Amino acid sequence: MRTTYREAMRAAMREAMQRDERVFLMGEDVGRYGGGFAVSLGLLEEFGPRRIRDTPLSEAAFVGAGIGAALGGMRPIVEVMTVNFSLLALDQIVNNAATLLHMSGGQFNVPLVIRMTTGGGRQLAAQHSHSLEGWLAHIPGLRILAPATLEDARGMLWTALEDPDPVLIFEHGSLYNVEGDLADDAGAVDIDRAVVRRAGADLSLITYGGTLSTALDAAEALAADGIDAEVLDLRSLRPLDDAAIRATVAKTHRAVVVDEGWRSGSLSAEVSARITESAFFDLDAPVGRVCSLEVPIPYARHLEEAALPSVARVAEAAREAVGAGA
Amino acid sequence: MRTTYREAMRAAMREAMQRDERVFLMGEDVGRYGGGFAVSLGLLEEFGPRRIRDTPLSEAAFVGAGIGAALGGMRPIVEVMTVNFSLLALDQIVNNAATLLHMSGGQFNVPLVIRMTTGGGRQLAAQHSHSLEGWLAHIPGLRILAPATLEDARGMLWTALEDPDPVLIFEHGSLYNVEGDLADDAGAVDIDRAVVRRAGADLSLITYGGTLSTALDAAEALAADGIDAEVLDLRSLRPLDDAAIRATVAKTHRAVVVDEGWRSGSLSAEVSARITESAFFDLDAPVGRVCSLEVPIPYARHLEEAALPSVARVAEAAREAVGAGA
Amino acid sequence: MNDEERARAIEAQPERAVDLLRQMMRVRRLEERCVELYSATKIRGFLHVYIGEEAVAAGVMSVLGPDDAVVATYREHGHALLRGVSARAIMAEMFGRAEGCCRGRGGSMHLFDAASRFYGGNAIVAGGLPLAVGLALADKLAGRERVTACFFGEGAIAEGEFHESMNLAALWDLPVLFCCENNLYAMGTALERSESQVDLALKAASYEIPSWAVDGMDVLAVEEAARRAASGVRAGGGPHFLELRTYRFRAHSMFDPERYRDKAEVEQWMERDPIRLLGEALEASGRIDAEQRARIADEVEAEIDDAIAFAEAGTLEPISELTRFVTSERAGAGA
Amino acid sequence: MNDEERARAIEAQPERAVDLLRQMMRVRRLEERCVELYSATKIRGFLHVYIGEEAVAAGVMSVLGPDDAVVATYREHGHALLRGVSARAIMAEMFGRAEGCCRGRGGSMHLFDAASRFYGGNAIVAGGLPLAVGLALADKLAGRERVTACFFGEGAIAEGEFHESMNLAALWDLPVLFCCENNLYAMGTALERSESQVDLALKAASYEIPSWAVDGMDVLAVEEAARRAASGVRAGGGPHFLELRTYRFRAHSMFDPERYRDKAEVEQWMERDPIRLLGEALEASGRIDAEQRARIADEVEAEIDDAIAFAEAGTLEPISELTRFVTSERAGAGA
Ligand SMILES: Cc1ncc(C[n+]2csc(CCOP(=O)(O)OP(=O)(O)O)c2C)c(N)n1
Numbered sequence A, B: 001m002r003t004t005y006r007e008a009m010r011a012a013m014r015e016a017m018q019r020d021e022r023v024f025l026m027g028e029d030v031g032r033y034g035g036g037f038a039v040s041l042g043l044l045e046e047f048g049p050r051r052i053r054d055t056p057l058s059e060a061a062f063v064g065a066g067i068g069a070a071l072g073g074m075r076p077i078v079e080v081m082t083v084n085f086s087l088l089a090l091d092q093i094v095n096n097a098a099t100l101l102h103m104s105g106g107q108f109n110v111p112l113v114i115r116m117t118t119g120g121g122r123q124l125a126a127q128h129s130h131s132l133e134g135w136l137a138h139i140p141g142l143r144i145l146a147p148a149t150l151e152d153a154r155g156m157l158w159t160a161l162e163d164p165d166p167v168l169i170f171e172h173g174s175l176y177n178v179e180g181d182l183a184d185d186a187g188a189v190d191i192d193r194a195v196v197r198r199a200g201a202d203l204s205l206i207t208y209g210g211t212l213s214t215a216l217d218a219a220e221a222l223a224a225d226g227i228d229a230e231v232l233d234l235r236s237l238r239p240l241d242d243a244a245i246r247a248t249v250a251k252t253h254r255a256v257v258v259d260e261g262w263r264s265g266s267l268s269a270e271v272s273a274r275i276t277e278s279a280f281f282d283l284d285a286p287v288g289r290v291c292s293l294e295v296p297i298p299y300a301r302h303l304e305e306a307a308l309p310s311v312a313r314v315a316e317a318a319r320e321a322v323g324a325g326a
Numbered sequence C, D: 001m002n003d004e005e006r007a008r009a010i011e012a013q014p015e016r017a018v019d020l021l022r023q024m025m026r027v028r029r030l031e032e033r034c035v036e037l038y039s040a041t042k043i044r045g046f047l048h049v050y051i052g053e054e055a056v057a058a059g060v061m062s063v064l065g066p067d068d069a070v071v072a073t074y075r076e077h078g079h080a081l082l083r084g085v086s087a088r089a090i091m092a093e094m095f096g097r098a099e100g101c102c103r104g105r106g107g108s109m110h111l112f113d114a115a116s117r118f119y120g121g122n123a124i125v126a127g128g129l130p131l132a133v134g135l136a137l138a139d140k141l142a143g144r145e146r147v148t149a150c151f152f153g154e155g156a157i158a159e160g161e162f163h164e165s166m167n168l169a170a171l172w173d174l175p176v177l178f179c180c181e182n183n184l185y186a187m188g189t190a191l192e193r194s195e196s197q198v199d200l201a202l203k204a205a206s207y208e209i210p211s212w213a214v215d216g217m218d219v220l221a222v223e224e225a226a227r228r229a230a231s232g233v234r235a236g237g238g239p240h241f242l243e244l245r246t247y248r249f250r251a252h253s254m255f256d257p258e259r260y261r262d263k264a265e266v267e268q269w270m271e272r273d274p275i276r277l278l279g280e281a282l283e284a285s286g287r288i289d290a291e292q293r294a295r296i297a298d299e300v301e302a303e304i305d306d307a308i309a310f311a312e313a314g315t316l317e318p319i320s321e322l323t324r325f326v327t328s329e330r331a332g333a334g335a
């Protein structure tokens, strides 16, 4: 079936609403407006205002209410329109959602799913272009997912809803219009494992979400000069699939990590550190990183493009890694 | 002069208030209560309620008001009682303080200093024991400082106030009662460079703030078994002093990074990644990390101690590093 | 309530009035002992006692049913105890023992109990309000006739989370009973230095929420108001707000030198000690005599002694369990 | 205002009234052209136009002095233009040119200008309110008699940052003029679905802030109310709040299919188009005729044409400048 990432996400929500009466969606403009990015378009008409709930502009309260509703036995899907606004809800996410189970000695788990749009690339400037999913992966008690494909857009939500703990799903804004084929019976997918999206022998490009296509395009470019890159899609940023990371590096002995976060303190730093810790003596070159430049993301297209990871920068880092210590 | 970290911080604020009419202090209970950790005790009596301002419980508003007052020509010191509550103010810090200068094309800088207590170790449990300074060091536009000594407690504030941009100063709660000698003429210190607190030849322990003493104690323990550890105090977490990190690793060829943040996505990950990138071929062992276990910090003393970095864990990681590839 | 009204209220339900006295005495003694145990370093971390404010929790809890839910703050020992958490489980928690209600992970500020639907124990001021709104939303969606009682101090009213939660609860007609414990101070900050509008019930009313102020030192007045408010909530009247005017007799925490208020003010309030107030009324009404009061005191003392002994005898959670409950136990779970 | 009052207001200051008309026409045409330029992909990102709401910015700006400050939202082209930022600098910014007021870094949602104390251009709803409170605090501490005008939509009122900022401004008597642009919708969310209390001036009054509602389609009414409020602020009366009742004629942004309201409602409001309203009043008063209006329209068109030509001719900030201004230029500064 021909579909888009947006439609796949919507199909996942529709299925979840149909399968489990406890599931409901709440967030800013998810109902009458149809969703800030039109992901929930039509759901209000199908499921009604009781289960498709438009909220006031109150990120802390409706995210916290999602936590409370989960404690109360529901299975809320809370949509925070974009990750940029989630900064207003971090107290609820970090101090409550992430801590309640442990603080209560195992008594109160929080089966909540929070969906957010993330990332730059659409000339929305500094306050609307954050990529904070890797940053939030620092917080114990949270599970962080980054669907990069139609299958994952379609399949991760249900698995996340079955998870007894809080799961944050980050949808890169540039993916919604991506079109492709999806099996008619596509459904739930595992959310534990990283997946090799392209097999290769010379080096590993490790990435997720919005930069998966960047890495795949870079791999094509590299193939043209005879460099055979493997591309690993992390899918889950917390926990990380260490086995898959070790496996690809054991195979290629060289790695470049790509993500759209700012370089310092990026998820790439964590992946790089783990690779060095676990595979130091297998490595033929230092682990490379391609991240966003450490600037507030600017509006002007040429400046924004220069700030974000690009196919050229990934390919260059890959060549460097392959050249080094060869 | 015999003094404490708390008194040194207070002396720094008093001096700043005396030297610059534009400086004022605002935060919860900084006045009549004397400060949640008694750092500002006596300042209200000395400078009056106009400049020592008790705020309502409104972290977002008074941090944002600090940004606005800085834009308006003042030099505010905003005290957020603890980093745990700063989660309520992150929108203002990340979306405004960190972006305004760049977004405005260089027109509006934000000469604001935000002080916060950070860290665990006092049995305050999951919502009062965060160590988020390394996490916030991810954000471009912010400068992040972690005074670990009396000299830095006394001297970093003034330099931070002279900085034209937002500076966050993190004071580890376990340091306030630390006593020691301080030169009577102690004053402003640079905030750009990391400093070697103990010279050594065999490996580098790289740390900051609350875990500096842990690293120094570990170095003593290691000396007993003939391992000569160098201890580098980062002092500034953003920007990092890359030259100093490179220098110590070039000297010892082995490094263990110690911080109280949760391991995944910790500042240690960034330091580890940078060392690997810049000194891969000088390294005799993978860079080690000693961080907090990835759990909400628990109340019970024995559980909390097990969760936080300890002298024993640092020494063990150091022995491993020295043993590895030897 | 004036003495007459109080007398009438006692006559209406004498046993109930005596029980309210007992409940307040339980909280009082539990906490007085906690303070001693803190000085004896048996209890650590932050300890915030409720001494002087017992009538609030006693009065409100007495009108809740087993299916209702409670959300409280870091000053919640009394709320937990009166909600049905055993003194043993509370004391063991404060001792950091595996037998504590949170296996020692939470301590004084984070008491939780699933059995009594006691959702903590939240140490972020106003942080519990959105949770209460969500618990109430779950009840509304599930068509359950339950009330979620949410306790918070007057200091929380300045927080954005208060504002957002009040609006959401009112907008969606959610069954939340907001109980504002106005003890006039947030740490050292007096109400008039934290709120431009110090009439808190009036402020709450601006959200179109039925709100009124109550004498929080008079447990009978609190109980009557709480019953009225709770039944309003149960009847589908949406959220209700009570401003409970009370006072903290002790310091904010064990680290507070109390520079911000003078002894005279404290002593004045102590004359309206809720336990004394009800005790005297009960004696005046002849419903209880000194001997009976002494008996209750002994029973309370025995309960607390037992709880302390239980805590003392408690074990430490094995360190191997430290990483347990970061996430739920399930196949494929990770940190 | 009724027609008579409007006529009187015009008679009182005819030139001023004509100028207000001109100012509104400048904003209207600037934005009508922006919409075309967006379709022509000259302008990208998000574009939120103010068409229909011009009377609000025109009326309020006309009572501010050069030392006052302005904080606005992402729907701020009109505020920037009427505050004195040149159409050239605005248009170049939207074109992403180095000649733009923010050198192309900010775009439509982030116009800034130090010369006119225009502090943006904030794309986080309610995010500008704390800044305005701080700017006013700086003025109060420095003993300067300035006003900080803070514009925000009615949707911002549900945010915690609104609540905290209002309380702080009122508590500290800060010289802030809060201007709530109530256009009845926050994206697709109608006021009654976002606020339990839809009388916003009443809500603001709960902070003890002098507040009133104004016909935001009548620039003369806005100007009168703004003058009254601003002088109250200048006189040391602390913050004031205006609810400016207006309407957005166009979609929320260029991506809004407007499913949440019907054409009839929009058309009804368009009959009260602020430009038409004042234009007709001026003609009725004989203070302006069709010819003069045409002349103004031509002058406005010329200004906008010039701005677009300027933007078209603009240059791109060199990529080597990208990392500039992350921190200020100083010895030892780093990323
Ligand atoms: C968001 C937040 N800010 C600051 C603190 C520190 N703090 C703990 S209790 C307290 C005072 C709260 O006063 P109130 O809400 O009136 O409750 P009370 O202690 O009087 O019962 C403060 C400021 C906190 N725990 N959370």
Ligand SMILES: Cc1ncc(C[n+]2csc(CCOP(=O)(O)OP(=O)(O)O)c2C)c(N)n1
Pocket (backbone or CB within 6 Å): A028, A057, A081, A085, A088, D075, D123, D124, D125, D126, D152, D153, D154, D155, D156, D181, D183, D185, D186, D187, D252
């Ligand atoms: C904190 C935050 N949440 C959500 C958004 C997305 N958003 C942008 S504009 C808007 C509606 C704001 O409505 P209102 O405040 O009434 O201003 P208007 O657009 O009507 O002028 C929303 C929800 C945002 N920018 N910031």
Ligand SMILES: [Mg+2]
Pocket (backbone or CB within 6 Å): C153, C154, C155, C181, C182, C183, C184, C185, C186, C187
């Ligand atoms: Mg209080």
Ligand SMILES: [Mg+2]
Pocket (backbone or CB within 6 Å): D153, D154, D155, D181, D182, D183, D184, D185, D186, D187
């Ligand atoms: Mg609006």
